[in-house]
Amino acid sequence: MARLILLNKPYGVLSQFTDRGTETARPTLSDILDVPEVYPAGRLDLDSEGLLLLTDDGKLQTRIASPKFKMPKTYLVQVEGDAQDAALERLRRGVSLKDGMTMPAEVERIDAPELWPRDPPVRFRKSVPDCWLRLTIREGRNRQVRRMTAAVELPTLRLVRWQIGDWTIDALKPGEWREVSVG
Structure with a gap:
């Protein structure tokens, strides 16, 4: 077994x-x-x-x-910036990366999840907002989630893979x- x-x-x-x-x-x-x-x-x-x-x-x-x-992988992603509908829609359609177009992602803005503290903590800047996304992809390119959020001008601050398949x-x-x- x-x-x-x-x-x-x-x-x-x-x-x-x-x-x-x-x-x-x-x-x-x-x-x-x-x-x-x-x-x-x-x-x-x-x-x-x-x-x-x-x-x-x-x-x-x-x-x-x-x-x-194409096993789904779901991430909780803290991004720098205020994720607007246009950026989320681009992720849902797929974004162009140096190694080609990504498959469409499932993505939604979420409230900050209750997670363990990270050591070292994520940098906090008063003048720059951040928000959390739940993002699901079905491929697995190198640093793909980070590159996808960067492509829509939302750099990743913290990345937690929450789920793979079930x-x-x-x-x-x-x-x-x-x-x-x-x-």
Whole structure:
């Protein structure tokens, strides 16, 4: 039976088990998860937080991570600026990035969600408004959500992946995980 682990990846942790990229070791999944022979199905950047799925099943890993399966991924995104209808509509139609047009996103403005504090905190500037979006995409390009919001002049301040398909981080705090059955 395939194993599937839902992990709330903290800010500043690499989505891999080792760090081969720098002289100074950065925190990795091995610092918070001691489960043998599971591997991330997709990834989250160092400066992104939230749901990361890990599995020991290659077919399941492909079904979750591969863009050809179009599994929805929902993010809570704090952006700099006041998201107006025109910007949201552009995201809903798809935006042009250097690597081509994105698929249409589902997006709505939301009240600030009740999340854990981030360390370090997001910068706050009195003179620049910010707001939160719930954004769902069905592809997974490198830093796609950040590039999409930037393309509509709403730079991302904080990015939390909340859901992949039917799996969500619900009550998991940063660094916490749980194993779920796969049907």
